[in-house]
Amino acid sequence: MAHIHSYETRLALAEALADAVSETLNAAVAERGAASLAVSGGSTPKLFFDVLSKRVLPWDRITVTLVDERFVPPESDRSNHQLVATHLLKDKAADANFVPLFHADKTAEEAATIASQETCGIDEPFDVVILGMGTDGHTASFFPGGDNLAEALDAASTRGVMTMRAQGAGEPRLTFTFSALRDARLLALHIEGAEKKQVLDTALGDGPEEDMPIRAALRRAQTPLTIFWAP
Numbered sequence: 102m103a104h105i106h107s108y109e110t111r112l113a114l115a116e117a118l119a120d121a122v123s124e125t126l127n128a129a130v131a132e133r134g135a136a137s138l139a140v141s142g143g144s145t146p147k148l149f150f151d152v153l154s155k156r157v158l159p160w161d162r163i164t165v166t167l168v169d170e171r172f173v174p175p176e177s178d179r180s181n182h183q184l185v186a187t188h189l190l191k192d193k194a195a196d197a198n199f200v201p202l203f204h205a206d207k208t209a210e211e212a213a214t215i216a217s218q219e220t221c222g223i224d225e226p227f228d229v230v231i232l233g234m235g236t237d238g239h240t241a242s243f244f245p246g247g248d249n250l251a252e253a254l255d256a257a258s259t260r261g262v263m264t265m266r267a268q269g270a271g272e273p274r275l276t277f278t279f280s281a282l283r284d285a286r287l288l289a290l291h292i293e294g295a296e297k298k299q300v301l302d303t304a305l306g307d308g309p310e311e312d313m314p315i316r317a318a319l320r321r322a323q324t325p326l327t328i329f330w331a332p
């Protein structure tokens with residue numbers, strides 16, 4: 102069952118999401134001495150990242166990674182790594198430990214293997230996972246028509262990073278499997294705008310998961326999905 106929180110402005114959403122994330126990360130560090138945060142890329146998270154980067158948190162105990170990545174170097178404007186480096190890993194959050202998924206001079210498959218190895222040291226489950234959603238109903242890099250979609254969405258798949266190629270994805274992708282994301286202590290979906298609200302409403306209706314992979318998170322996440330929306 103998903104919980105939907107609606108805000109009047111995108112800034113109000115960013116502050117509320119930063120509050121929820123901060124609370125979970127602080128609790129994790131207090132209980133276990135370390136915390137993890139897996140974030141999405143794209144265009145939506147910029148303001149939220151700017152707000153979160155200013156929060157006073159034990160950032161040197163917090164590991165940040167990506168839910169998914171486009172297979173492009175960090176210098177590319179399409180890189181989710183670049184987005185996080187520019188908008189999140191600054192101010193107070195500059196002390197966070199960042200684990201990227203992209204690796205240069207490797208194939209996407211080799212990079213996925215390396216990323217799985219480098220992220221397997223992060224305690225399971227993730228403390229916080231923040232998903233985004235495209236207007237095609239993709240989340241992470243679970244794209245409709247993706248070549249590895251069935252395996253990526255299979256809850257029995259190994260936790261880790263795998264590749265995804267799909268017509269709507271542009272470049273090849275690296276993505277954590279659904280099994281690695283679905284049990285985060287805080288599992289959030291951050292979406293903005295009327296169009297994405299309409300896509301969400303459609304996804305909440307009947308229909309195959311493969312057509313709108315966000316349905317996996319809405320229907321089968323172990324942790325109830327908390328949805329943050331603003332116009």
Ligand SMILES: O=C1O[C@H](COP(=O)(O)O)[C@@H](O)[C@H](O)[C@H]1O
Nearest residue numbers: 141142143144145169233234235
């Ligand atoms: O390609 C991606 O798109 C989604 C949604 O991005 P947005 O630009 O519509 O906010 C994002 O969640 C994902 O991480 C990214 O790789």
